[in-house]
Every structure is written in C-alpha cells, then in structure tokens.
Amino acid sequence: MSKIRVFLYRNSLSRLLQGKGLSCLWMLTSALLAGSSVKAQATFPVNGITDTREGCYAFVKATIVKSPGVVLNNATLVIRDGRIVSAGGGPVPKDAVVVNCEGRYIYPSFVDLYSDYGTPPVKKASGGYRAAPQFISTTKGAFGWNQAVKSEVNAASVFSKDERTAESLRNAGFGAVLTHQQDGIARGTGVLVTLANERENKTVIREKASTHYSFDKGSSTQNYPSSLMGSIALLRQTFLDAQWYQSHPAKEGANLTLQAWNDSRSLPQIFEVQDKWDVLRADKIGDEFGVQYIIKAAGNEYQRMPEMVATKASFILPLNFPQPIDVEDPNEARFVALSDMKHWELAPTEPAAFEKANIPFCFTAAGLKDIKQFTAAVRKAIDAGLSEQKALEAVTLAPARILKAEDLVGTLDAGKLANFLVTSGPVFNESTVIYQNWIQGQQYNIKDDGWKDIRGTYTLSVGNTSYNVLIKGTASAPALSLLQQDTLAGSVTLEGQLVKLSFPLKKGGTQVRLSGVAGGQEWDGTGLDTTGKWVKWHAVFNAAYTPKDSTKSKTPQQPGKLYYPFNGYGWEEQPKQQDLLIRNATVWTNEQEGKLENTDVLVRNGKIVQIGKNLAAGNARVIDGTGKHLTAGIIDEHSHIAISRGVNEGTQSVTAEVRIADVINPDDVNIYRQLSGGVTASHLLHGSANTIGGQSQLIKLRWGADAEELKFAGADPFIKFALGENVKQSNWGDNQKERFPQTRMGVEQILTDAFTRALDYEKLGADKRKDLELETLLEILHSKRFVTCHSYVQSEINMLIKTADKFNFRINTFTHILEGYKVADKMKQHGAGAGTFSDWWAYKMEVQDAIPYNATIMQRAGLTVAVNSDDAEMARRLNQEAAKSIRYGDMTEEEALKLVTLNPAKLLHVADRTGSIKAGKDADLVLWSDDPLSIYAKAEKTIVDGIVYFDREKDLELRQRISTERNRLVQKMLAEKKKGTPVQKAAATAEEMYHCEDLQGGHQRGLKGGENEL
C-alpha cells in the first residue's frame, strides 16, 4: 500500500513542478541539479545593488547527531545555498566560513506535523443549539453541500508568514512545520513550510504535503452533522460521493469540494482525534475506503495499546500532558474522578508505550500552552520511560518519514535543507542551551549567552598582582571565584565580547571592578582597584572548566496501574471465562419449567449446559445459591448509555445513515452501574429528534471490553424511528418551526417520501451514487434491518402501521408506546411488539393518556411486551419497573420478569441465545439476594457469557481500591503543588448522559456534568 502511495505522490509532485513553472520549489530543485548557473534567477526585482550569497559554512569539530543514533564526533557540517553539502568528514570548501563548534552539538532541526502556523484564525461557530436551522452550506462558490467538508481549502494558498510565531517555534528547536487550517471535518491540504524569516515563496517547501480530517465540524454553522456519528456518516458518504464524482455526473455540475477531495487522495492523510476510541473510529473509516490514516492522537491512547497497534497507523503524539490538579480543597477534589487523576500520572507514559509497542510516532507541540515547554515535555516523556534516541527520532526523522518528506528534512544528510540546531550539549538535557537554529542555511540566534563558554581557570593580573581565577557556573550564567586561601566569590558578566569582573580581595572587603574585552585566550581592560585607583588588567586562559556531572539518576516512580476500562471500577486485567456451577438456587427459567426450587445451573465455556439437581461441579467454580434466586440477565430494550458525543443526529428528518455502532463508549461507568442492577445486554438507540433516526446497536455489558467486543455478535440490525412531538419539534422553542414536519400529517409524508425515494434509488443503474441513507432504508424494505419506533398516541401508531403495510414491511417494535393499549389489536394484527415504560406520564401533551396498566393490557392482548428504561438510573432497577405490572394489572411474577428478560430478547431476535435459562443459551445470568421482583432484591452477581462482571463482594474491594488510589494520587499532586509545579483548577469529571426525550420526567436532574437532552 505505502509503495503505491509513494508512486502516486511522485507523480503528483512532478505534475506540480511542471505546472507551476517558476515556483520556489522548482528553483531550489533546479539549483541543486544544475549547479549555480540559474540560482540567481528570480522573478522578484531588487531595489538597490544585488547581494547574492551562497552562504557556504563549515561547522567544524562538532559532535554531529546526523540522525537519531548516528553520532559523529569531531565532525564537520558543510552547507551551501540553504542545503546540506556534507555531514561528517567532508572537506571544508575554501569559500566556507568556518565556525568552530568544539564542545557543541549539532542536530537536525525539529519538524512538527501538526501546526496551524501562518493560517488564518478559525472562527468558532456561533448561533448554538436551538438557533434557527441551516440546512445547507453558506460557503460561497461552486463547493459541496456541507460546510464542514472543506477539501477545497489549500493551506498553501492561505498561508502567510507570521514571524512572531515562527520565532517562538524556532526558539523551541523547530525548523519546519506542516501547517493546515484546523477547521472542519475535511480540512483540505496542508503545506510544509520552514520557519525561516523569508518570503513565503522560499519557505513553502511542499505546497500540498498532506490532507487533514477530524470529527469536529469547526466553524460550520450548518446543522448537519450535530453528532459524532453524523460526522462519521458524513465522511463515509463523502468518500462515496467523491468516487461517483469522478465521472463528472451532469446533474451535480461542478463541485470543487469533491474535485479537491479526489485530487488529494494520494497525499498522506492525517486525522485528528479527541479520544483513544476516536482512533479506532477513524481507522475503521480508513479501512472501509482503503486509506491508512496517520493519527493526530488525543493523549490517552496509552489506555488501550493493543487496539492502537491493531490500527497499523502512525501517530502524531501531543505532549500537552495534564498539569497536576489542584486538589487542596477536598470538596472540589470530590468532583475529580480517579480516572482524571490517573490520567495526569500516566499521560507522560504514552510515548514510551508507543515505543514499546513498536508503533511509528512523532511529536507535535500542538496543544502546549507554552511552546517554550516543548523540550521539557519531551523530557517528561523520557523520564516516564521513553528512550532518548526515540525521543529525538520523534521530532526529526519520524515526522519526515511519516510525511514522506525525508528528501527535505529530518536528518543531516547531504541534499536536505540546512535545518539544524547548534546546542551546548545533548539536546534534551535539562541544562542544554540551544544556541542557534539554522533554517534553510540562515542563522537564527536563540541564545547568545554561553555560546562563548568562558568557563575555566585564568591567571588574572591586576596592576602588579596576579590572581588565580576560576570561572564556573553554566555557560550561559558563568560565576567567578577568586582562588586563594579563602575562596572569594565575585561576579563575571559577558555581553558579546564585552566583559565585566568584580571581586573582593578579602571577605566583606571592597570590590575590585574591572571591564574590558574578552578575546579568546587573552583578555584586557582597565578598572578600579580596592582603593579607587585606575589600573589596567590582563587575563590569560589556563584550562577549561569541566563541570561535575550533576545529573541525578532519577529513579522513576512506578505509576499506578492501568484499568480496563479506564475507570475506578475497571479491571487490572481483563476477566477470563470460567466454568461455573450455581448451586441450590431458585431458578426462574422463563421456560415451560417455570420456577425451579433448589436447582443447580452449570455453565461451561460461557454457555448454560445443564439445569438440574445435584449436578457435578467438575472443575467449575461453585457459587452457592442457597436462599437466592437465579434469573436470566436483564435486557434493556431501550437504552442510551455508553454513547459518545451525541445520541441524536436529528438535524434532518431522515438520518438513516448514522450508526450508534460507530460511537460506542466502552468507558461509560453506567455499564458497570447497570451490571450492578442485573442488566446484561442493552439495546443502544439513536434519539427521537427525527422521524427516521439512526441505526441501533445491541451490546452485551462486557465491562472492560472495547467497542467491537461489546457488540452482540450476529444479532439482527435495527434502526430507530420516531413519531410525535419530538419529531415535529413541538417543545423545541419558537426558533424551530422550519424543519419539515411540524405536524403528524407531515410525519406520514416524510416516511412515504423516504421509502419511495429508496425504491426509486434501487432501480437506478450500477453507476449510481451509493447513498448510505437510502441503502439503509432498502435494508428495512428487504427485512434485513428492523424498526423500533418511538411513539405515543394511537393515531400515529396506526399511521405507521398503515405506512409500513403499504411498503410491505413490518414495524418490529413500538417503543415508549404509551397509548399502545388503545391500539393493541392493530399492533397484534400487524405483528409488532412493544417496549414501554412502566408508569411514566404527564411530562408532555402526548403522554396525557399514558397509564401504568399499558404493559398488562398489551400483554393480555397477545403482544410481546418489554419494559425498558431510556434512562441510566432506572435501567439498574428494571426488575422493579417490571414488578409494577404486578401492582398495575395483576400480572403474575413470572410474566412480569419476562418483561425485562425473555420478551426484550424476543423483540431483539436473540431469544435463541439469551433471555431465559435453558441449556445451550448464553450464560447471561443474575444471582439475586431475594425474589427478583421484590424491591428488596439486590443483584449479587451479574454474569455475562459465563464471566462474573459484577460481584457485590468484589465491588467492596473496588471501592477500597478507589479510595486508596485516590488518596495516593491526591498526596502526589499536593506534593507537586508544594514544589511549585503549576496546577490546574479542579474541574468536575463530566459524564455523558443521554435520554431520547427532551422534556422527560422520571429522570435524574441537576448534578451531572454532561447531561444532554433529546
């Protein structure tokens, strides 16, 4: 794959060169190839006398780190015309200016692949949530429909030198950066520029060096996409649109966005993410469309290294490690989760983890508050286990390789740009000073002081007296002492060549004050002696000062352990399947056998293998069920837990293209909390903000697993529909009266239109534009995807049944369905099931007739009925919600239990795998302390696939572990603060909480940081 891309790249480069005539790049390349005959040529006129210089320099006697791991001692670097001629033992040309670099180190200047240097500032989108809707892009010109796809932007066209920023980057060691406009989901191309203070014509060294992407729509004011899953769908659809656009379909006309997308496909593709899970999301899109993205990482990837390795991506790692949190106020620290504290401790281990995992990576300064802290940040990574060589590679060779710009930057090989640093020592040492940063052969002084290292012993004659003087300290801050019986401290300052000395001749005595010129081995000047008489002085250098090696061998503190998932309740090691025998419990089979007393259940390889009395345990772990109740795991048919960055796309009335599967958040603590309530599977639904919402995902609550492993493999796919007030935006305020539909009349037409479009689309030829939305609708029409529909009032339920009948498909499940009891007969006839709340009502107009007898009536009318949560709190009491049907309508206990176990399994088409206790089914089980329908019952053990994911006893241990670990980290952060390390204010750790409704009762309110409605 990579070979092909190189090939393509070369083609496009040559095209570029041919097309652009006298571009700077062309000039440089030609100069290199053809010698100096044409190098003086340029289109820019000169005011005055031309002053053409070749800039040939030879840096001799240096320690040259030519590339990471290749160190040349006493070596010479020769440059000319902004390029490296040789590094090592090459001859010193006669016309070279020779610079003595004895004791100095020379490194390639750093390269940063993730910069916005010199690009116009990005305006944040205003307007906000609930402003009037904007359905298409407002970008002027022949561009695409979505404002967040800006493939047409070329950073090279908008780039303009910004000397202030350039200087700060140069001072931090950088010589070249890949810069792009960091705005939108597709951001166009990046340009590789040097940081020289020259015309852009000279500093642009690769006009189109990369393309850039993210999941963040940036300044786009358009509504779509409003969610992470919408961003993903938009990217996928744009790939398809661009493929189709290659044939320049007449109906589309000119679309410069898609054109640019296609034109830049061969460039390195860089994807910025906000989170470790985003890495997998981006990589998955790449896999689908044959692209290997380079990932600009978020900084928490270390939490899931095996998954990072599997992406086979190269990474650009940020070094903006979190500051310690100010935890002095315990009542504020209370809101900082252990996961945030641990992240503070572990974030600096990320580069080392990447090195250990052998993943190619480079560093970026992006995100650092203060660019001056760049090398300090690298040091932090080194202290946390990164090798120095790898660190150097990550700022030189690695970025060059990743960008395929090794011909230009990254090492000191002949022919590359003369971008290099001259330093006082190994570049990442704390005391090392970067003296000079040469870029394209131009010298930029960073720190003069110390370049001239005057430290050493001198014989100083003042008038007729001679003294032995030692100058020590650091090269940039030398200190003087007079060596005699009592060593006396004086001072020495050097500014360029001008030197000032002062010292007493006895302790507390009057000072001798001298000034003069420091000229290499001999210094001369005049001054005043202790009596105030003018004297002349002279100093002769004797020997250089060798500082004692003061680097303390730091014993790195062992940081805390990683948890899976990265949460206080996470595992230190992923749990393993175990054979189990639950002995002597009351077993609620949900099968014909009903409730069996004093019964054993044997679990092997994650499956239920036997139910009976006095079963042999064999090697199985025995769990005593005496006095306890064993049921099938609870299945929440309507849940919104474990979803990242938006549960509703909802910006268009039909968004069948978006998928919850793309945005599963395995770190959500609600997975664990719901396990504590006996839940083993959750059907994660898109919200209800639009008529045809997104695709659903059934997961098993395998706490600690990643998104793919959470998915209930092989389960039928579903999609969420919605009707009524949310869909017609009844309660969204006065700004939301534009989107069609605003009435239940319109909802019917949206559905009819969508399915009609899908059928028309199906008839199109093979060269049609593949449309993800319509493809999904076709799956519904072909019974390959099944519908759960949020619905309340009888008229709309009836309408959807009729619409589905017309298009010859079946609504699988009506969810919420609080007036289902009014049309249970029609639902039965249609073949739909119901997933309802036990007793919610009065929170909006369309639920004024909701009754708690709903589940009972529907069940008695012959429907498959589930009771579900739509709420992360209620989900952990679904057994109690089911029990309400005993009170309201006299349902039997066994039937009531099925409302949250077997019936949802049936509705989700997985009743052959879970939902009851039967040999051959998955061992998704709950051991309860009491009758599971009782309010006094607690789930003691919750088992998924034969793994005990929640155990009330283990839970107590975890609480203790959280407390201990929090305390350790709090003490560590307090110590940091005391040391003077800058700290960040304690911010509450937000949790994303979603419901599908906007104005719902029965919920938690208030205290959650990330509460999101809809």
Next chain:
Amino acid sequence: MKRLISTYIAVLSCMAAAAQETIYPAKVQETPVFLTNATIHIGNGQVVEKGSLAFANGKITAIGNSIQAPAGARVLDLQGKHIYPGIIAPATSLGLTEIEAVRATNDNEEVGEINPSVRALVAYNTDSKVLATIRSAGILLAQVTPEGGLISGSSSVVQLDAWNWEDAAYKADGAIHLYLPSLQPPAANPGRPTPPKDRTAEFLEKTGEVRAFFREAKAYLQENKHAATNLKFEAVRRLFSREQKLFIHADLVKEMLVAVDFAREFGFDVVIVGGADAWLIPDLLKQHQIAVVLVQPHSLPIMQDDDVDQPYKTPAQLQKAGVLFCLGNEGFWQQRNLTYEAGTASTYGLSKEEALSAITLNTARILGIDKTTGSLETGKDANITISAGDLLDMRSSTVTQAFIQGREVSLDNKQKQLYERYKYKYGLK
C-alpha cells in the same frame, strides 16, 4: 364480594362518563370507623400485629390489639391487610403543573430572584388529573412547593382530597424556599480550549444578595412604621420568629454549609432539601439540628467513583448518625413512587419501619404537622392508607382504602378508568 360489586359499579360509571369529573371529594366523616384484623404500622417504628384502629369525627380514637369497635361504627375487617399513616410527599410541584412540557399548565416557577411573598397555595389546582393517581398510591398529603429564582416563595401542605385550595390547605405557608445556586465545579470540556467558567463567584454573589436581603428585612422588621411597605420583607417576618421554616435547596457540601450558616446568622429554622451529599457531613447536620429532605434516592451517584449504590444508602447513613430526615421524590406525577424510594432505602440499610417513618412521621416533623398527622396515634387526624400488602414493595402495594381526616376518599382515577375502558374494548376480565 363487596369489592367485586364496587368494581362493577366503577365499570358502569366509567362507561357512562369516562372522565374524572365524577370522582368526588369525600364528605365529612359522620359515622365512626373501626378497622380491624390488620397489621398496623404506626409510623414511629412500632408495629401492631393483628390490631384494630378506631376513628371518629376525623380523629383517631383508639388503636391496639384489644380495643372494641365504638358504638354504631362501620366495621371493616381488613383480613390481614396493612394500615399505614397517610404518606406525605414533601417538596413537590404537584397541583402546580399538569403537563410538564405545556407551558400554559405550569404554575410552579415565577420570574425574579427574590419572591418570598409568592404563595404556592393559591395556584394549587385541586382538579388536577394527577392528584387522583397520587392519592390512589396512598399519598394523602403533599407540600406544594414553588420553584425558580433564589427565594421562590412559600409552600403549603395540602391534603389531596378537596374542592378547592382553601379546603385543601393543611398547613398554609409553613415554609419559605431558598434555592442555592450550584457550587459544583464546572465540568472539564475536553476538546475546547477555553477553561470552564468558575461558579464560585456567581454563588458568592447570589448568596450575598440573599444575605443582604435578610439583613435588610431584619432591620426593616425592627420598626413598625414605614412610609413604603415592603411586601417582600413583610413576607419573611415569620421566618425570624421561627413560626415558619426556611427550606434551603442544596445538594453539595459547601452549599449545605452555607445553609447552616444562614441558620446561625439569622436564627432560622432551616431544613435542607436535596441533600445528595448529606452523607459526607451527617455529624455536622446533627450538631446543628438541621433536618434534611432527601430528594429521590433513585438517583445515580454524583461521581463515577462514588459507591454505585450511594444514593440508595444515604438514608441509612443519616439514620445511623441521628439526623432527622425524610424522603422526597422529584416532580409531581412521580410522587406515586415515593413509597418505593422508601423501599429501596430499606433494602440498603434502613429497617422497613424506619423507611416508613421517612415518608410519614419524619416528614410530618420536618413540615411542622406532626401534632396532627404522620403517625397513627390517638388524637391525630385519621389520615390512613390501607394496602393489600407491604406498601414499600411494588409487588404488594395495592392501596385498597384511604382516609383523610376520617373521610374515605375515592381511589379512582383517570388511569383506572382508561384501564377499564380498554379492558372493555378487548373483552378482558
């Protein structure tokens, strides 16, 4: 048999007029009632097994194992059912709102920051369709509470079976409500460069505003004659004389500490409403004799590190520390689940009778109505809920009869009527 007949009548009546308008408030008690053969949960922790209870003229006259039915009494053999004090719902917008999302039906939140003179009672709608569903869950009294702003006005305790708000008033304007702004540190906002706004300054400014208001009110009230009458100051007169309580809505430790400080500076009788983090400072609350209305144990823990069952067990932690507390539930229609909040509190550490006290006698104490209700004791109002079984457990909490001040109230409601209507449609028995 009797029950069957009454069900039949209910069916007939709902077929005739499937609406609530035929659910009437009960008439004043005329004949004494004698409830017998029941498990009597007094509300103060005691249980009388196989006991009897008599009430006349709206008051409980006798209770025990060996009491006799008063002459001419209506005798109800409860056949082992459970008798409870009428359940009391504190801090609710019941009767102030009908359909949450329909603005026209919302009378629970006034505009403005300092509105102590605003009275919830006058907006309390005795004809709300929600009330009957709450009553039929055994909840017979409620503290109807205004929201919004900082000082939102006064709440009143009402009984849930009345023709109008005057009839409903059980204790008028017993408390004034102060809603403290949140001091929760703002959430970190990953991916956004701007640091989140600090709420402390706003908190201090707003609480300062309230403090200044009370200081000026205190000074104003020292002088009887004023050129201009200030209704807001006048409205808090009874707070200073402790005839009225100050209910401070606060959840986090520092918020609660500010509430304690209000009690200290102004000598108010302070109750904390919310109290999500009260488990962190039980001793302090006990020391300052601050009572707590714990709102909704059925909540998620505040932080991901918190014990997963923290809100469930907070009541038991307060009980153990000796803090006076009661249980509430959010919202209005949700009040019918209040008994289950108590059930959960019992699962996680309270005894069943302690859990019952947390929705009866403790509540009455906190609302200042324990002289007349909250427990089944002689001389108190006959506010009584009868349940087929354990009222705290949904399996068995079917309420069969209820009495408010001795009047047997209707347990019919709109939802039961709709149930009957559709059983009729589908021919279900």
